[in-house]
Each structure stands twice: as structure tokens, then as C-alpha cells.
Amino acid sequence: MEKMIKFVDVTLCDGCRGCMVACKNWNDLPIEIEEFHGVQSHANVTANTWNVITYTEVERKDGGLDWLFRHASCLHCKEASCEKVCSEDAISHSKYDTVVVDEDKCVGCGYCVEYCPFDVIQLKTLKDGLVEKRKAYKCTMCIDRLDQGLQPACATACHAGSIVYGNKEELLAKAETRLQDVKDRFPNANIYNPKGVGGTNTVYLLADKPSVYGLPESPKVPTSAVVWKDYAQPLGKALLGVTTMAVVGAAISNAINNKGDGGHGHE
């Protein structure tokens, strides 16, 4: 199967937020009216708002001004912490190399929320009569559109060509060319496809340092997450069977956290 990625060239984005509306429209997500944050609508992505345009003002050395926009959403890490810490195998990689949550399997423990290096995945409480359930939600890269041969809704909506979805090799090459194109204007421009998480399926061309956009400079899959998925979970499964894994998982990650690892890969 052809390898595909989403490429977000923030230097082309004009901050129109069409992608936010398209996402809610396709995924039928409810509105969330937040308190006043300024021009930005939501402080961060949430379980109901899977992408948010961030607005950052930066004064340039020459006295000029940059107003930087970023389509913030799930990066779909190759080595996805959320997937690694999920005790229920609710999070997995799809055939499109994207990271998806299986709602039925998710028990709402919230480890993924805790461990995502980018603060992306979030929980929401669903009410079914008197029963309340918590489930994790985030961008699915519109897997139900990909299945139909369509592009993710945000990419289709983006009039500026800032969000494109296509052949991995071609887009990575395009990212390099664009980086050269914008270097004069944005000396700190860089391609954000962090190695520490094995690379991502959403690759950014950023106009400034990742931290300017609130992104970790060199995110890593937290050791505890690696320990869990790659060592403890297989072991635990072998010993106890699948259903009680959440309990074991809690014990193990708490133990690891208490050791002071802290989990998050933020700098």
C-alpha cells in the first residue's frame, strides 16, 4: 500500500480556521464555547475539538512582526505513547499508519492522556442513561474518509494548500524544498518530524522553533511507556489474561512515575 502522510506547511496557513469547521462537520462533533482566550478559540485540542488553530505573535529581530498560525492536532506518532500505555489495546496503528482509538475497547483510564508528549488525546464522559463512561478521543485522520478514497476533511477544506495529504516520499521532498523557499523569511524554519517518537504521520514545516508553537523541541516516548508496552504488558498478559490488565497497568505506571521519570517528554 502506498505510504501516505499529512503535511502541514504552516507558512502557507492564513489562520482561517476552515479546517476546524470541516473537522467538526465531518466528525459531527459538538461545540465547546470556551472562556475568552483572545483570537484563539480553544486553549487546546479536546475530546470534542480535534484540531485547533493556535495564534502566536513573535517580534522579529528587524523590528517586524510574525503572526504564526498552527493547525494543532494529533501527530500520529510512529512510536505512539498513547498506544504504548493503553492497557486495553484500544489504541492501535491503522493500515494508513495513523493512530486510532477503538471506542469499544477504551475503558477511560486516561493513561494515554497522561503520556501523550503533545497533550493531544483527551477524555470525554458519555452518558448512556444513568451509566457514565469515559472514553478517549482525538483526530482519527478521518479514517472513514480514507476508507472511501477521500482526503482528511481538513486537507479538503484548506484553501491555502497548507494542509495536504499524499504520498509520503513526495511530501517529505516537498517539505525540504519548501524549507529552502522560506528560510530567508523565517531563518528558524524547520521540519518537525521528531525522531524521538519514531517520526510522525503528520509532518510540519514550522516557521519558528517548535517551542514557539508550544511543541516539545525533542519529544520522546516516555521510558515508562516503553517499559509498559514492550515489556510489562506482554508479561502481564501472559500471566493474568487480558481483562485485568488495567489494574496491573495502573500499578506499574504509578510505580514508574513515582520513581520520578515524570513521563512527559516535554523539554
Added chain:
Amino acid sequence: MGGNPAENHPISFKYLLKAKQNGGKIVSVDPRFTRSSSQADVYAPLRSGTDIAFLGGMINYAIQNDMIHKDYVVSYTNASFIVEDTFSYEDGLFSGYDAEKRKYDQKQWKYKTDAEGKTVVDKTLQNPRCVYQLMKKHFERYTVEKVCEVTGTPQDKYIEVAKTFCATADPKKAGTIMYAMGTTQHTVGTQNVRSFAILQLLLGNIGVPGGGVQALRGESNVQGSTDFGLLFGNLTGYIEVPQAVAEQASLEKFLGVVTPKLGYWVNKPKFLVSFLKAMYGKSATKDNEFGFQFLPKIDPKDYSHIALFENMYAGNLDGAFLWGTNPVVGGPNALVEKQALGKLKWMVAVDLWETESSSFWQKEAGSNPEDIQTEVFFLPACSSYEKEGTVSNSGRWMQYRWQAIKPKGDSKADLEIVHMLARRLKEAYKGSTKPEDKPFQAMTWEFGEHDHPDIDLVAKEINGYDTVTGKLVAKFPDLKDDGTTSSGNWIYCGFYPEEGKNLSQRRDNKDTGMSNFLNWSFSWPVNRRILYNRASCDPSGKPYNEKNAIIWWDESAKAWGGYDVPDFNKLLAPSDEGGATAFMMTGTTKGNLFAPRNEGPFPEHYEPFESPVQNAFSSQQINPAIKIWDGDHNPRGNSEKFPIVATTYRMSEHWQSGAMTRNTPWLAELVPHMLIEISEELAKDKGIKDKDKVKISSARGEIEAYAVVTKRFKPYTILGKTVHQIGMIWHFGYKGIVTGASANNLTPHIGDANTNIPEYKAFLCDVRRA
């Protein structure tokens, strides 16, 4: 400049981004750094209301630095015309001013004519009385230093803008200006646009691919609505509405007044008579001046928005239809406009949602329902996706749209509502013998015998028929002034040239050359995509820029060829009489650098109605020809009490008064709070922190909003003094999913001297922490 396409016309911005990737440059001139500025190669700030100073300086820069397209200017503009000695300019006033009436005698601004009545010209442009020399002298005062003192633009930025844009004087280059309400909504709005036109003519940028002055329309079909006579002074196709004055008392007299001697408008009688035939059918005969007397005449009064509301407020109007308009949020001095609605006997509101205006009488609106006698009717309208019809874009393409979903509930298309109303009124007037009911009886309304109109019949009436054979007219050159043709709107004549061929429905997206897509929809006139494209070739018919040639004279074929419909007779050789004129519709057949308007033939800088400084260019503080609407309900603020310049604007996420977008959940959540933008410096002065609630007051009222403290607004230094400016969105009212205060409670009733468009973009205010 005067537009913010990234935020308000994002699809147009898509093409700017493409141009930029192809090596083009984007220049953004705006009081504040916008989302458009974020993508610009050059950004320059200016204080709201100083566009003429800014552009006058650029005109001067182009002339002084010889950055003009000389051959174009000599061949295609009126630069060489000699002006009568009665014309003069001094200290902010042109000759012929009557201070009492605030009016000019424009007869003093005529061209010199020879014994045969022909305009005297000097092609060397050396005669001190030629337009070019007069213009040069007029703008000499607009030096970079003086301009920047007034606009507050840093000089280096100003020069960068001037250099970058004036470089397009090179015939191998093109530059376009995209503007919107930031240009027009001023007491000098018309002259702001005139300044663009002059600059573009000097640079040779009109009629060429990639050139032009682009009016970014505020609504998807504003182009269509003005094409179809929405403006009070226009019939369809930009024909003047007759006035109730003796000089226009008959069809013949009227046509004598409004038909120019030169250019394509000499055919106006054919267009008007065909329009009258479309209006009154068999009741329009040669003997009754084709029904000319049935047409309503306006007395020379003003029927613009402000004038109507002033009259309403004074109790001079009985009733009003608010058709998709929300003045309680969108009108200037909105609190007064709300009160004015309460003085009507009846009001009909046609809208998608109940708006602040349709419910102005409610308690939430701050009204006491018991005190209001107005009888209010609300007619639910359906949205554009629930009906079929056409929308005309800024490029004049009339594009047909089909119904996507059925209307909700009882909501109806506007056309249906008009149709039902017209049929019932015709029925009601049927037996009347009163002379004033005659026009209604004479009017044809043949769009089907049901409440649902046959839209195809409407389309054909717009195009027009041969009234003898009943066949559709193929193109407007076939229209006649003897009553044998009809056409509801001559500029669209030809969009439906034969049965079954509604060209606005065409969707062939194959590029027919130079990205013209000639088989996609229909562009008026006669499917031409670039107006005045004759100007893209030199007088001999050779393209100025071979690489981007759009049309050219083909000597072997003895015809004009190319990728567009040539803007004149296809067979007219460059050497023929009139074969080297490019501007068919301007009255002079030239691009008019000198063009009489109510406040003069050249733009001149005047300060906004409310300004923090004295006019540095002359002792005339404000536009001498604007009408002042005084009265206690419309006080004028001064800079002592209100030292801060304010402007209003829209954001991508909301549309106009917000009536639609504040009711659309996914848009409402994106900008859910009323906000103003304010510089870090002013915020510090006022003790305001980012995200604080603040109160903004003007001479008209006070509102509350959240403050965005931003680097994107900077204080200006104007004539040595620090001047602050703030900006606010005008999308909010008390109805809908998200609510907030209305910015227009602060704006005044004052308008442009020609159009009376309100000055929403520059007024005075003060701001403090709430």
C-alpha cells in the same frame, strides 16, 4: 489595502498565495497587522482615514521617479486633455465651491473644446493646463515626509511599498489592488477608490491580466445586486434612475441628459427602452414613451441608508421592508436606528433567523414593547442552499446554483416571496381607476400562475426577447430603441441567447487560455473576462507583454484574436477610427485621471468626520461636500474627550451582523465573545491587561467587550503627537448562540459625499477597564 482578503475573502487569498509561490509579492497596508499581513512580503501600517494621503504620496512618487507607463498614459488616459481656465485648486478647495450648500458647481471643471466641440489635447503632456500637469502639481504636496506625518507610516516602510508597487509600471509587470470596505466606508470613500484608479492608470495596470482594481464584495452576490439595480440611484445595468426634475420630464429629455456623446454608452436609449419593454410589455408603446412615466422618479433627495433612517427617525416613513438586513447591529449609530424602527407604522422583516432588528421591540433589545406601536411581520426566508438561482462574483461571472436541500418549514426563497407579493398586489390593484395605481397595473409579471415562480422565465426576461418574433435576443448589440426588443438587464443580455442555453449553468473547467475558462458560467458583458482588455496592447495592437498576451491584432485574419473576448468591435483595426481607444464606458473613451465627483476631480486628503488631528494638507478639516446629519441623536465627538481612533471590521469566522454565523454552532464557537484589539502601549497606559473586560465609549454610546492586547496594533506618531488606534469587530448583538455588544452603537451617522456610505472605519472613542 482597505481589504483583508485572508480573513474576509479567503478564497481570493488562495490565488495570492499561489502568486507568491510563483515569485509575486504581496503588499499589505492596514491600520493593524492582519492575517493577510502575516502572509505579506511588505507590511505598512496607516492611521484609519488617511488613504488619500497614502495613495496621493504614491501617485507623486510614481510621477517624480518616472515610474509610470508613459505610452499607456498618453494613449489610453485623459492625461493630455486641456482643462478650462475656470478650474483651479487652492487650500483644500477646488473652484466653484458654495460653502452654504456644501456643493460645487462642476461646470467649472470642464475640458477645453475647439470650434468643432472636440476636446483640446496636448499629447506631449507639457501644457501646464493639461490633466497630467495639473495632476502632477496637485500631488506634489504629497511628499513622503508629509504623508508619513499624517498617516503615521514609518518612512522606510512607506518607501518600500511605493517602490515595490510602482515597479509594476514596467509593461512586463502587472499589479492589482484588492480593496473592500476599509476603502469605501469613509467620508472620502469614493475618492479613496479614485486614488486607486489613478495610480493603476499611471502604472498601466488596468485592462491587463493580473491588473485592475478589485472590489472584494462584502457578500457573495453584492455584484449581482448592484448589477440588478439595488442601489437607489440605479436601474438595472447601471442606468440612472430618472429624477423628478423638469430637465428629465420626458423619456427624450431624460435620455438627452444621461446619454454621453462618446463611447458605448451612446447606446443607452436602446438599453433603457428594452428595459421599459421588459417592465411594462404591451403597455409600453411608442405613444406613451414606452411607459417612461410609469417609472418611479426620485426627487434629487438621498435615498441611501443613513438618509432613510434619518427620515424614519423623524417620523417621515410609514413602513419598511428589512430584507436580509439587520440595521440594529449593522447600521451606523445603531441605537438611533433601533429607535427609528419604533416610529414606523409597520415593518416586514425577511430573514433566516429572528434578528436583533426583526425583534427590536422586545424587552431584550432594551425596548418597552408597550410603547411601540409598529406592527411587525416576520417572513422566514430560506438559505442559498435551499433554492436555485444565480450568484454573480466580483469577476462578474454569473454562476447558476441548484437547490441542494429543501427549505425548512415554511421558509421561502426571496424570489418566491416577491412573486407571491407581486401577484397579490396586482390582484388588489386590478380594478382601480386611480392614476397612481397605473404603473402597477401596467407592470408585467409573467412568471407562472402559481405561488412558485418559474425561474427559467425570470432568466429569459433578464436576457430579453425580440418582441416581434418572441425569440431570445442573442447579445446586447442587437437591442433596439423602437420597442422591438426587451431586456430586463442589458449587461446580462446574451447569457441566455437561445432556448435551452442558459450560459450561467456552464461548468466546463477546461482552461481556454490564460486561465480565462471562457466556457465556465457567463461573465458580463458578452462573456468578457477582463474589462478594457484593449489596453493590454499598444495602439498598434501588439501586446505590451507578449508573455502574458491576452488579445492581439491579427493582421492576416484582419481581426482581433486571443484568449478573451476583445473589449470593442472584433474587426475594428488599430488603424481604424476609434481603433486605438480602450475605455469604451467612461464617457471620454479614456481612463479618467481627472474625473469630476461631488468633492472634486482629483482626490484630496481630508480628515475623517471625527479625527484626533488638524488636517495638515489644507484648512478644510473634513470633506467639504459631505452632508452633515446634525441633531441631538447624532453628536460629534471631539479628541479631548475621545482621543483614540477606532475602526470596525469583520473576522473570517463571522459574517456581517452575525445574524447567520452567531446562529451556526461551529462558527459561533470560533469567536464566541465580543472583542476589541488594542496595542500593548495603550493597554499599559490604561491599566488594561490581555483578556480584561473593557468599556469603549464614543459620543453616541458605550459598549463592553474583551480586550485582545496585541503587538499587531502600534501607536502612531502623527504630526509629532502620539495617536492610538483600536479596532473592534461588529458581528455581535443579543440574539443567537453567542451574544455580545454591538460596535455600531458607537459609530456616527455620517457618510461619503457621493454614495453616503457610512464612515464606519474611522471615528473617535475612549477605552477603560470595565
